[in-house]
Amino acid sequence: MTEEEDSSAKMSEDVKRYLKLDPRSSSAATSEPPCSSSSSSSASALANKSRNFKSFEPPCPDHVLENVLENVLQFLTSRCDRNAVSLVCRSWWRVEAQTRFEVFIGNCYSLSPVRLTHRFTRVRSLVLKGKPRFADFNLMPRNWGAQFAPWVAATAKAYPWLEKVHLKRMFVTDDDLALLAESFPGFKDLTLVCCEGFGTSGIAVVANKCRQLKVLDLLESEVTDDEVDWLSCFPAGETHLESLSFDCVESPISFNALEELVVRSPFLKKLRTNRFVSLEELHRLMVRAPQLTSLGTGSFSPDNVLQGEQEPDYAAAFRACKSISCLSGFRDLTPEYLPAISPVCANLTSLNFSYANISPDMLKPIIRNCHNIRVFWALDSICDEGLQAVAATCKELRELRVFPFDPREDSEGPISGVGLQAISEGCRKLESILYFCQRMTNGAVTAMSENCPQLTVFRLCIMGRHRPDHVTGKPMDDGFGAIVKNCKKLTRLAVSGLLTDEAFSYIGEYGKLIRTLSVAFAGNSDRALRYVLEGCPKLQKLEIRDSPFGDVGLRSGMHRYCNMRFVWLSSCVLSRGGCREVAHALPNVVVEVFGSDDDDDDDTVTGDYVETLYLYRSLDGPRKDAPKFVTIL
């Protein structure tokens, strides 16, 4: 999953390069002598040029300028830079639109497909995001929306040369996939993250019809088992496949078909199998594809024993795959086999153990060789002791995620502030952390804020609601305050534990670069919400649940909502009237209210209490496909 890139207020290197560009190097070269004022910005150089043009009566000055621009703009890839360029004037807007090949839409309801196809005519790559993140945790009723159907229909007509579609939290049907496979002859890259609505039959059509396919990545998606052998549907002969990920597909596969596919895919670099691939089968795949750089290992458990047969040499297979830098899987790990991965440990940059109940003793012999690891995901079964081992070896660690093996509030927690502090002391280059625990201290969080100044993402989930610092008994305000104060690059923050309004005053005061903020069971009053909405100028995504924020707090953000991607408030203390006020004041913002069940009809319509508020800016007004249980104010 890639997070969108953040663009700071100052210009990126791309734009700087453009401004310094020598006009002589443009393709529309003239016989004019180079401008003498080359040391000043090229804006004046360009001005000189158009002045000279006028006196020479060229065929069409705008045309020439547009040609120049077109050639220059192709170097601009950052969408923030492109957005800025498109605001200069109409002519620039037009040229930019014609040269934008990659479009990113962070909220599929912020505009209609028609608007997309009218403005951008030569799109090759589309990234589209649908539901907000809290939908992952059953806070949104099914059938809320985010259908891919209207998008595939519109792009099928408008962009015959579409190559890449990357969807996140969208509802995609088998028909959508079929239409996609039939409409884009040059299609290369399908990535579906946290999507649902389709099954193996849809995948089969894509496999069969997209002859240029390089990437088929199904990540964390729900894929229904239509009992179709989709792996056999890839056409015969050599494929262009470079990446094939299906670890989220919870249905058995035909291993022979997979093996044959791997054999005829010489460019395959990334292969992530699902848990229906046994260790013996994995061995066979590795032997056939030693060029792999990224491997999802399936179950990592031997099949029902074939008695009397020689056991394959798993370590040798790993030794032969010299290029592996990324390992994941281990869905049904048999611990005795874990040491087989040792030969690749020194080269690993990414290791995902988050599906395996790995104890500290299992982890330590492995991790002590992983000097180059940058990304490490695990379950808290590794305990504080395991985290200390990580801290001792993984000096290059940039991203750490520790998930709970027992995700209940009252379970015993094997990790705590001890592990967090150890990581902060050992992994100074840490940029991103997601940490689930039962208990935490302000001291440990503060230590991390001081030791890891490169942090851009800090997400701490103390699973017990309203839990204070378990040593001092105080709220966790100071810890999170230290994070926002000391981590000057912080763009994403998730808070938890016992928090008062004071924590939010710190966030508002220091969190000047924060784009995403997640809040649950926190704060005392509307002031907390006001601090954030008034204090964080870069805030784009605000998701809050079960916190005592009401209409007054909501109102305090009126000036911001047009500049934000979305705001989510569920189980707070909002009233219909308060939400309606926002809807009336901001015509460019769509305000949706709904309950958590999709069969709530009359109650949510007439009642005053708002269970969930989801608001977002939109260029094309309220959507037409809202289900019954959603009310758009």
Place this chain on the structure above:
Amino acid sequence: MDEFINLKETELRLGLPGTENVCEEKETVSCCNNSNKRALPSGSENETESSTRKTETSPPRKAQIVGWPPVRSYRIKNNIQTKKNETDHEVQGSYVKVSMDGAPYLRKIDPSCYKGYSELLKALEVMFKFSVGEYFEREGYKGSDFVPTYEDKDGDWMLVGDVPWEMFLCTCKRLRIMKGSEAKGLGCGV
């Protein structure tokens, strides 16, 4: 997505947390409690987790809040699956793990495939390339460095052959072929 909350997991019970339903079901299988257990050194892999859970007293669990903690359902399902696989000691038609001291890998066998101890032991000998010596009721295995043992459903390590075959099939959770000095200490006491 509807299976997000495994109903059993969120069930409010008066029982202590951590007690596995699987164990409760097993109690109903009538295998008589063998009190004549040999003194065996406790297996190193023995998880003591379950025993500590039984002794601690905790308040009954709170009702679960929807979507809290914020862990995606596929992860929760995966964890439940992993827990089940680890504590799975169903016997009929199912596999038990066999390990041998010194061997880097383990095997899985289905003991009910065999008609009795001699067949089982022969198969193990072939699988791990060792020989097991002769079994004596009082003294255990003689004539070999290797001693076949198993963990029963109470967590105790028993010598293979001590109980009647049918009872063994009921109670065997996993097998371990011990070697060397550990093995020498066995079978001398009751």
